[in-house]
Amino acid sequence: MYELRDKRSKNGAVLRLEIMHALTEMAELFLNHAKSIPFYKILTNHYDKDKIDLYFKKFIFNEFIYVSSTLAAHKWHVSNSSKFNNNILNISPSRYDYLLKYIFPEKEIEWIIKRNIKDYLYSFINWIKDFIKTKLDLNTNSKYYYSNQIHDDSDILFSIQYSEGLDLDKRSDIFWFPNSEIQPKNVIVYFESEGLLNSKENYNQAIARIKKYGFKYVSLFYKKKYKDIFKEKYRSNKSFNNKIFSELKSIKPKNMFEKFLYIQSIQMVNKINKWYNFFKTHNIKLHYEPTEAGLDHIIKNIALDLCDGLSIARERTFMFASYFDYYAHFSSHVHFTWGRMTSEGYKQTNNIKKVVLMSGYPYGYHSNDQVNKIKEIKQKLESNGAKKIILLLDDSHDFGTSLYRFSRVYTPVMVNFYNTFLNFVIANHNIGLIIKPKKYKDLKNLQNVQKLLKKAINTGRCYVSPNPLGLKPIDFSRISDFVVATGPNLSGSLMESVLTGTKGVYYDYPNRKPIKPDFYKENENKIIFIDFDKLVLEFKEFINSKDNSSFGDWDAIIKDIDPFMDEKGGERIGRYINYMLQGYKMGLNRKENLEKANNYYAKIWGRDKVILYA
Structure with missing residues (x-):
């Protein structure tokens, strides 16, 4: 084995x-x-x-x-x-x-x-x-469940798959909404599964937020325990794929390969029909797709093609990419990136390339409550002697025993990563440490870290985010003097952290130098390190105030990461979506609408922020 x-x-x-x-x-x-x-x-x-x-x-x-x-x-x-x-x-x-x-x-x-x-x-x-x-009948009715009847042909809707939650203080499915001028009545949130409904917040919290904003909502599944929020059932049958289905059925597969292709083709047509029903029933012309993995985003976008609609996606992971990275992650009609660096990365990948727009960092919203919570963390660390604060960012890890998972950090490497900085904080009474794990359970599973972690916390100079999922690292970076990150890819969490002007370095555990030699030629042992021991040595010299101006300094390429540097990427995306909605309301078709919206975006933010592919 x-x-x-x-x-x-x-x-x-x-x-x-x-x-x-x-x-x-x-x-x-x-x-x-x-x-x-x-x-x-x-x-x-x-x-x-x-x-x-x-x-x-x-x-x-x-x-x-x-x-x-x-x-x-x-x-x-x-x-x-x-x-x-x-x-x-x-x-x-x-x-x-x-x-x-x-x-x-x-x-x-x-x-x-x-x-x-x-x-x-x-x-x-x-x-x-x-x-x-x-053998499933393509004409089987689709079922949708509402709090009340919302089907209204007069409203052109923008749909959002509920995936990351609706809390704007975290990474949210509605990051684009503040200052977008989009009317809430034109937004519909859909729940595709029970797992997604409860993945980021209690379902009652999700529904309360939807009602607070004034959005519509619909569920594609039903269970009795949700009867108070999903009551009314609506059936839709708008099948149009019978001709394709008949064509597929008319041909007999000759071998195992053809049988496979036949079965997958039939299932694909059924799935396309399901989403065609959904978009047509609710008069949806615009769709935001937050998910990258799996095949559903491709199916939905084919269905949108048939409705003369279009989908919008945005950069979730910092695209430090080669051809086989983020393989078939994106099939949207419009894709938003932060800036030139990830637009170039996206170009190299094997994804659908239609329209790419640079928006800058999209999660700029911060409530007063969140700002105050972050300030309290800093005050507590400083009250216990911290003069400099280090932010530590990790990623998923395992022992590499499964051949089905290959995008994680090796657990002993993560143990060494944590213990190195925990020991440093314990030994240096003027150093504070903020740990923002990707998932809290992954940190708890590092058994060989827990003893030192407890000791560091007891100093009063170590804070561990207890519920980190979805929290924005940029909030913690505002109160930090330095950021250290690791993971299987160049950390998006680190990238948003350095946008605040905070210095930071990435420990490149997987070693991506062979596929990005030019980047490493300019930046290795300055902002990106393959040798962890060298990173630690440079870090200690920096903390001890020895002159090392290039260590952790991203200034030379920061405008390539985000050309705007104003944290208003979500607002730009939202206004673009609103412009598209208005275009559809005026009766424009997709091609006309895209052309006008892209020209609008270029006029305001610069022609260089709009990349069009043939």
Whole structure:
């Protein structure tokens, strides 16, 4: 059984980069083969080809993570041990492993799958499930649940999937709303699942905020315990895909690859129909999609194409990217980035590229309560002797034992990261420490950190955010003198922190230097470090007030990160959305509306902030 642990390629990078490269190659091989199959041709005759391609590439990318991880680990063992046979790779059975015949990226390696009775039973059950799904009636009614009847053809709506919550003091689904001039009656929040409904706040809090702002809301699911908030049921049947469905059904698959493509095509058409129903029923022309993973965002955007609508997405993770990073994360018609640096990163990725607009940092809202809470943290640290305050930002971690997860920091590395700074704070009575973990449970799971963490907290100079999910690191950076971050990617949390003028450095645990050599040539050992020991040495010299003006100083590239530097990115995005809403109300079609809105944005914020792709 292979494990990834902290294994690295010959260039010093973690195996994650090899894994993603192989997944990208497998996705491309699949698509090349699919293009000659009639089912693919039917789909691309009726829907946007780029989105169909993205859908299947993302599907393969997601489904074959285990295979790609196994391959990368195998190649590492072959390179580092004479005991491994380079030509034979044992792969555990998986749902779609029969596709490996067409997409396995290594010609010199023979892959072998050993099955038992349970594996064959598992495969049989999945085939039955897929068969049933292909027989589902496209005309099955969609069901929506409301607090009251909201369907009104006179209102053109902007829809938001509830995902990050509605608390503006945190990363929020409505970051664009303040000062946008958007009328609340034109906004509809939809709850796609119970998991999302309760993911960021209690559902009663979510509904209370929706009512406070005056938005509409609708649920795509129902359970009795929510009967007080979702009462009325509305059925919709606006199927238009019968012709496509008939075309797909008229062709008989010739082999396993074609059977796979046939089943996926039928299921895709059903999903498109579901979202077409939703958008048409509620007269939705604009949609904000906060989710990046999975396939649903592509399906929704195909449905919006058919409604002459469009979707808007924005940068969630700082896009320090190569071609196989953020693979098929975005399929929106309009994509907002902070600035030139991430616009260039987005250009390099394998995503839909239509319109890219630079907005600057979008989460600029701060309530008085939040400002006061942050001030109280600083006052408490200073009252216990802190003269300088360090902000520590982490990311998810594990021991690398699973071949299904490859985008996390190795746990022993994270333990060393924490213990180094905890020891420093304990030993230096004039240093304060703020810890903003990505997830509190991840910090609690670091058993070898807890003893030192408790000791640091007892000094009165260490504050740990108890409920960090969704909190903005930029709030903590305002009261900090220095920021240190680590993670599997260049930290977006660090990027927003340095926008305040606070110095900061990133410990590049995965080592992305091989894919960004020019950036490292200019910035290594100044703002980005591969060598943790060197980072700590430079950090201590900085804290001890020795002259090191370049350490943690982002000034040379800060305008590339955010050309505006005013924290009003959310307002720019909101006003753009409002302009689009007004355009649809005037009767403009999507093409006309986009052209006018882009010209409006360019006139106000500069032509260089608008990037149009053919």
